[in-house]
Amino acid sequence: MRLGVLDIGSNTGHLLVVDAHGGAAPLPAYSYKQPLRLAEHLDDSGAVTQAGIDALAAFTSEALVVAEDKGCQEMLSFATSAVRDAVNSEEVLAQVRDRTGEEIAVLSGESEARLTFLAVRRWFGWSAGRLAVFDIGGGSLEIAGGTDERPDVAWSLPLGAARLARQFGGEGADDEQTIRRLRKEIRTEIARDAGNLLRAGAPHRAAATSKTFRSLGRICGAAPSSDGPLAPRTLPLDSLRTWIPKLAAMAPAELAALPGVSPSRTHQIVPGALVAEACMDIFDLAELEICPWALREGVILERLDALSVLD
DSSP states (O other), rough: OEEEEEEEOOOOEEEEEOOOOTOOHHHHEEEEEEEOGGSBBOTTTSOOHHHHHHHHHHHHHHHHHHHHHTTSSSEEEEOOOOHHHHHTTTHHHHHHHHHOOOOOOEEEHHHHHHHHHHHHHHHHHHGGGSSSEEEOSSSEEEEEEHHHHHHHSSEEEEEHHHHHHHHHHSTTTSSSSHHHHHHHHHHHHHHTTTHHHHOOOOEEEEESSHHHHHHHHHHOOOOOOOGOOSSEEEEEEHHHHHHHHHHHHHOHHHHHSSOOOOOOGGGGGGHHHHHHHHHHHTTOOOOEEOOOOOOOHHHHHHHHHHHHHOO
């Protein structure tokens, strides 16, 4: 069947059209996305601004037309941290529903971590053993671990790259004092519940998903996207540590010139790098394997599993 997966993230709105059936890997057929940057369309009270709502509604309307044109049989629409944490989330979703007819579900942070874990487990398979998964989004960091397809532990932290860039952005955001303060906050937040994962012992395999990790991996020498999804990619801690002070000293234009870095995300690179470094350091991981599957694939796989039960 042909599915449309509408992912409203903190950075980007993304429609992924896939051909999917039980027992096979979802095959991407078409991709349509826009840089909504909802995490940065928040007012001082934590509400999505009307400009942000208008952008979301317009993108949703356009995505529905694309999905219809591409022959999608079913739409799976969901939103993550930026909408989930907004104080006016119900109003945001109601306006989008009234203007487009599309009902967008809001995933909890735990559900986001769980579905991402499912996707990574299916990608690496049972040979991965005890698996740990880290996902840096625009608004949150998801961590999950376990030995089965459902993680034993899964939780979400307000440590997304866009959220941190907004919180610590502005003039002088790259000075040593600001970076040290940001680094301390990130590590305190992650370490608070690190025992959830550490109590089970060291994972046999540790993986990372998301644009932030892919960009950092590319900066640190991982294969380009042109090599295809099957090319092995890693993010080594030693290499990342070497790069962080260099990244902090770069101007936006210099960051945008780096491999794998989108011009619209240059301000998120340093916060994202600090979160990635903290994850590896606190959980004693020398490197993370970059997995090409993430939340969208997890949503698809769970839907296919539900359909197979009905059959």
